[in-house]
Amino acid sequence: xxxxxxxxxxxxxxxSSHEAISYGAAIAKQLGCSAEALILGTVxxxxxxxxxxxxxKVHQLNNESLNNFDAKVYASLIATIATHLNAEVIVFAHNIxxxxxxxxxxxxxxxxxxxxxCSLPNLQNGFEVTKTVFSGKAFASIKIETPKKVIxxxxxxxxxxxxxxxxxxxxxxxxxxxxxxxxxxxxxxxxEIPLTEANLVVSGGRGLKGPENWGILLxxxxxxxxxxxxxxxVSDSDWRPHHEHVGQTGIQIAPNLYIAIGISGAIQHLAGVxxxxxxxxxxxxxxxxxxxxxxYGVVGDAFEVVPALTAxxxxxxxxx
Amino acid sequence: MNILVCISKTPDTTAKIAFTEGxxxxxxxxxxxxxxxxxxxxxxxxxxxxxxKDPTTNIHLITVGGPEVEPIIRKALAxxxxxxxxxxxxxxxxxxxxxxxxxxxxxxxxxxxxxxxxTIDYNSxxxxxMLSAILDLPFVSLANHLELxxxxxxxIREIEGxxxxxxxxxxxxxxxxxxxxxxxxxxxxxxxxxxxxxxKIVEPIxxxxxxxxxxxxxxxxxxxxxxxxxxxxxELVKLLKEEAQVI
Numbered sequence: 001x002x003x004x005x006x007x008x009x010x011x012x013x014x015x016s017s018h019e020a021i022s023y024g025a026a027i028a029k030q031l032g033c034s035a036e037a038l039i040l041g042t043v044x045x046x047x048x049x050x051x052x053x054x055x056x057k058v059h060q061l062n063n064e065s066l067n068n069f070d071a072k073v074y075a076s077l078i079a080t081i082a083t084h085l086n087a088e089v090i091v092f093a094h095n096i097x098x099x100x101x102x103x104x105x106x107x108x109x110x111x112x113x114x115x116x117x118c119s120l121p122n123l124q125n126g127f128e129v130t131k132t133v134f135s136g137k138a139f140a141s142i143k144i145e146t147p148k149k150v151i152x153x154x155x156x157x158x159x160x161x162x163x164x165x166x167x168x169x170x171x172x173x174x175x176x177x178x179x180x181x182x183x184x185x186x187x188x189x190x191x192e193i194p195l196t197e198a199n200l201v202v203s204g205g206r207g208l209k210g211p212e213n214w215g216i217l218l219x220x221x222x223x224x225x226x227x228x229x230x231x232x233x234v235s236d237s238d239w240r241p242h243h244e245h246v247g248q249t250g251i252q253i254a255p256n257l258y259i260a261i262g263i264s265g266a267i268q269h270l271a272g273v274x275x276x277x278x279x280x281x282x283x284x285x286x287x288x289x290x291x292x293x294x295x296y297g298v299v300g301d302a303f304e305v306v307p308a309l310t311a312x313x314x315x316x317x318x319x320x
Numbered sequence: 321m322n323i324l325v326c327i328s329k330t331p332d333t334t335a336k337i338a339f340t341e342g343x344x345x346x347x348x349x350x351x352x353x354x355x356x357x358x359x360x361x362x363x364x365x366x367x368x369x370x371x372x373k374d375p376t377t378n379i380h381l382i383t384v385g386g387p388e389v390e391p392i393i394r395k396a397l398a399x400x401x402x403x404x405x406x407x408x409x410x411x412x413x414x415x416x417x418x419x420x421x422x423x424x425x426x427x428x429x430x431x432x433x434x435x436x437x438x439t440i441d442y443n444s445x446x447x448x449x450m451l452s453a454i455l456d457l458p459f460v461s462l463a464n465h466l467e468l469x470x471x472x473x474x475x476i477r478e479i480e481g482x483x484x485x486x487x488x489x490x491x492x493x494x495x496x497x498x499x500x501x502x503x504x505x506x507x508x509x510x511x512x513x514x515x516x517x518x519x520k521i522v523e524p525i526x527x528x529x530x531x532x533x534x535x536x537x538x539x540x541x542x543x544x545x546x547x548x549x550x551x552x553x554x555e556l557v558k559l560l561k562e563e564a565q566v567i
Contacts (some may be wrong), residue, residue, distance in 0.1 A: 003399065015425045044451045072452055096479060100436075100461040103449035105416065106333075112530030113414070115444045128534055135440050137337045145528075180458035180492075185332035194481035200567065214423040224567065235498075242464065243478060246334050248440055248497065249357050257566040268333045274539065278564040279555070280551075281545065291545045296559060298551030311554035316561065 004026040004055065005078055005089035006039040007097050010188070013045045013065075015197050016093035016155045018053055022241015023158040025054025026093035026120055027151075031086065037167070040077055041066035058167045063176060072180040077105035080174065082109060087148070094152035095196060102152045112144035115152040116274055118275075125316060128190030135271035136246040150217070155196055156254040159277070171297070195244065198227030201255045201276070205231040205269075207283060207302055211239035216306040218259060223313045231263045244319065247272035262302045265290025321377040321468070323431040325369045325401065326421055326448075328356040330384060330390045330441045339536040346536065355392050358436025358497060360399070365501035366466055368400035368436055369513035378402050382424055384417045386398075388402065390519070396513035404519045413523030413529035414480050418450035423525045425455055431490045432473070437462050437497040448495040458492040 004024035006017045021037055028035035037055040039047065040063075047058045055119065061077065082090050090105060092098035094116050106113035107319035118139070126143050129151055133140045195201065202221040204214065221228045228244060235245035246253055248268040258276035262283060263269060270293050273279070279293035282305050290295045298305050325375045331337075332352040340347045341467060355364070365380075371377040381396050383389050393404045394424045407420040425433060433455075437444035445461075452459035464483070465476035467522040468490075473487045506514075 014480065026464075071449065071461065072457070075449070075453060096462055099460060100444045100449055103418075103444075103446035104453035104459070106446075106530070107415065107418070107450045108451035112531075113446065114531065115446060125534075131443075131538075133442050133536070134331075134337045135443055137538075138339075140442075140533050140538045141537075143532050143534050144530065147531060147532050148498075166378075180488065182487040183484055184487050185482070186479070186482065186483035194482055197480055240446065243483075245498065249361075257560065257564070271333075278560070278566045280560070292540055293563065294545040295542065296556060297545040297547045298550055298553075298556065299547065300497060305550045305553070308550070308553040308554060313559040313567070315554070316557050 001085060001087050001094040002031065002089045002091060003082050003085060003203050004034045004035065004037045004091045005098070006037050006154055007095060008039065008041065008043045011042065011044045013043055014093065014095065016095045018160055019155065019158055020091050020093040020153055021050055021053040021055050022154045022161040023120070024089070025163060026067070026158070026161065027089055030120065030123060031088065036085070038078065038081055040074060049167050050131070050162055051167035053160060054163045054165065055167045056165055057112045057170055059170050059172055061136070061172050061174060065176060070179050070181045071104065075106045076177050077107065077174065078105050079108035081172065089149045089151065092150070092152040093239065094154050098152050099197040102150055106150040107149050110146060111148035111149070111150045113150040114142045114144060116154050117151045118154045118157040120312070125164050132275065136252055137271050137276050142284040154254065156256070180223055193225070194226040195227045195229055195246070195253060196251060198253070199255050200224050200226035200257045201229050201253060202226045202259045203229035203231070203263060204240070204261045205235060205263030206233050213303070214240070216303065220259070220306055220310045220313070223310045223317070226257070231269050260290055261306060264288045267294060321370065321374060321432070322359070322380065323370065323377060324380050324382055324425055324427060324433045325359070325364050325367050326358050326433070326435045327381050327383045327393060328439045329353045329383070329389050329434070330356040330439050331563045333357070333366050333440065337538070343536045344533065348392045353388070353392060354509070355396055356436050358438060358440070360396065361503040362496035362498065362500035363434040363436050364396055364399060365403070365504055366496060369501060370468060370505070372401065374379070380405065380422055380428065380430070382407070384409050384411070384420045393519060393559050394514050395506060396492045397517045398510040399504060400510065401517070403517055405522055406519065407522050407524050408549045409524035409527060411531065414444050414450060414529050415530045416527050418447050418454060418488065420524050421447065422451055422454035429472070433464035433486065433491070433493045435493070435495045445495070448493050455493070458488050459494070460486050460488060460492065460499050461495040464493050464497055466494060466500065521549065
């Protein structure tokens with residue numbers, strides 16, 4: 001059985017977990033077994049609808065006290081449940097919480113783990129999974145040598161597949177270990193799309209000359225419904241918050257569309273974004289290295305090009 | 321306060337990524353090695369800041385690697401570690417590495433074990449989480465702020481679209497990222513002092529790897545950028561909608 005861990009916050013299942021269910025269902029099909037989901041805590045989502053993503057059953061530890069994430073408690077419960085359900089493969093989204101617990105679960109189950117996976121397993125010579133390495137500059141095919149396997153799948157790398165299933169909801173009852181972490185404050189930026197969950201990203205660099213010029217970028221992001229990001233110099237200069245920094249030492253993202261405005265395209269920046277499906281580069285310097293990594297390029301002044309692009313998008317949306 | 325800081329060596333961020341031996345090994349030819357930036361800039365420097373506030377703090381460094389890691393660990397000592405342990409193993413399996421660090425951590429009495437959020441070569445982000453299972457300790461990942469008050473830690477960690485403040489009782493494990501501290505450059509006094517700081521070499525404990533790398537590959541090259549004139553933004557929107565199908 002393939003067990004997929006469902007991550008959630010504020011009573012809502014995260015998009016990356018939807019993708020993890022589809023990925024886990026595809027592995028279950030390869031192995032000829034069932035795909036079942038596991039959720040710790042309570043959400044507002046209709047859990048039987050997870051069948052549409054490929055889960056035949058959803059196991060829920062329906063306990064409000066689990067709504068605050070606690071890596072030690074979560075890893076312990078997931079390992080116990082995976083053992084009890086005799087799961088062969090345990091799938092996580094390689095997102096913030098997945099990174100914190102999947103490796104611990106692997107240790108507890110004596111299972112080999114691949115994090116940052118970006119392919120279905122190749123079963124020809126055992127069980128090999130491809131993952132991104134060198135911050136997106138290369139791939140490595142990793143063989144898992146243990147009977148049990150843990151895989152954390154990169155966001156936006158598999159997609160969502162539709163299934164004609166209604167999942168059976170099974171409530172579990174287990175003693176909850178004492179909390180090891182007390183959550184004292186949550187500060188969510190309201191109305192902003194989390195960068196790692198975003199399909200569309202608009203990103204700015206030093207070419208925008210100063211934080212006071214970010215309005216044109218924010219307008220474009222709003223018109224598209226995109227998240228906003230920035231290059232390292234921009235975040236180092238505190239023009240934009242640190243959590244917007246994408247690149248080798250920031251966060252790595254793989255949206256469907258990445259629009260780079262006034263970013264030269266240093267190798268460290270490209271490492272964080274080069275798995276984006278489509279890259280648009282807007283730069284007044286035709287020699288900017290980013291053009292070599294782009295799909296579409298506009299050589300021109302960002303202060304003219306970006307508002308024109310925003311207007312063109314609004315026109316397109318208006319005509320739809 | 322006893323702090324164990326985990327240090328890994330990685331290729332420089334500008335290193336050319338190429339492979340040898342039938343694409344089964346990273347080509348180390350001409351590669352400059354550095355301390356993994358997350359381990360150095362955020363985790364180690366924050367440990368040093370803690371020691372500056374409370375001089376009774378001991379900062380122990382641990383690395384798992386062959387003799388070639390020593391310049392890296394000397395640099396970490398020059399920045400401000402007190403002593404270092406090198407476990408003499410060349411594994412690149414996260415489980416083996418975590419087991420080695422766990423075995424050393426069990427022998428000491430560490431209040432805080434610090435790692436970077438991930439290494440910039442394998443990007444596995446496994447060691448902190450694995451240590452939490454091996455040592456049965458609380459773990460907070462992707463932290464950008466840490467304050468210690470007696471035997472408790474106040475940590476701010478990243479969550480999707482925001483931040484969360486956590487209170488944790490020591491001992492614990494924390495993985496650090498941007499915001500935690502600022503990069504420092506070792507000074508001459510530190511470099512001189514590092515030469516005589518203890519660097520203990522320990523043989524690895526026996527443990528089996530759970531994974532092995534079979535093959536590396538490079539992403540396919542982009543076919544070339546399609547240039548659109550700055551006054552043709554309707555055309556760009558059309559391409560994004562109809563050709564790329566991303567909006």
